[in-house]
Amino acid sequence: MDAHALGLGSPAVPHLRVLVAGTSSDAHTWNLMYLQLALEEAGHEVINLGPCVPDELLADTCVGTRPDALVLSSVNGHGHADAARAVATLRRDARITTMPIVVGGLLGTAGRPNADYTGLLLAAGVTAVLEPDELPELLRFLAGIRADSSHELEAVG
Numbered sequence: 157m158d159a160h161a162l163g164l165g166s167p168a169v170p171h172l173r174v175l176v177a178g179t180s181s182d183a184h185t186w187n188l189m190y191l192q193l194a195l196e197e198a199g200h201e202v203i204n205l206g207p208c209v210p211d212e213l214l215a216d217t218c219v220g221t222r223p224d225a226l227v228l229s230s231v232n233g234h235g236h237a238d239a240a241r242a243v244a245t246l247r248r249d250a251r252i253t254t255m256p257i258v259v260g261g262l263l264g265t266a267g268r269p270n271a272d273y274t275g276l277l278l279a280a281g282v283t284a285v286l287e288p289d290e291l292p293e294l295l296r297f298l299a300g301i302r303a304d305s306s307h308e309l310e311a312v313g
Contacts, residue, residue: 184232
């Protein structure tokens with residue numbers, strides 16, 4: 157669905173810096189490119205780390221680029237385990253504790269089981285878990301975030 161058709165590319169929507177990445181075991185790229193293009197069409201700045209992102213690189217990039225939100229996508233069916241581990245790593249860094257993190261795609265191997273993993277992922281520090289094909293919901297979630305708000309990374313002295 158077109159972001160402008162949803163009314164989410166209008167000037168009233170905050171333009172955010174969004175970091176998009178695949179989980180460490182997921183080599184798919186089409187989902188990341190789709191997300192990047194849709195988010196850019198909605199007016200957001202996108203940093204796309206690509207597939208198979210190691211947890212440490214993800215954490216270093218979050219600290220270095222200071223995104224307003226992180227979107228982790230997986231389509232290989234192992235996203236629930238990869239994302240839980242990656243987000244737990246991110247949340248151990250005091251500079252990343254409040255950054256919104258959205259996880260979506262195909263997170264398990266039995267159909268559309270993302271809801272089955274919501275508790276695990278929320279406990280790890282994920283802000284929102286989306287089912288596959290929920291781009292409108294992702295855009296609505298991002299519309300609720302104000303750029304440069306209190307979740308921005310703070311310097312730890």
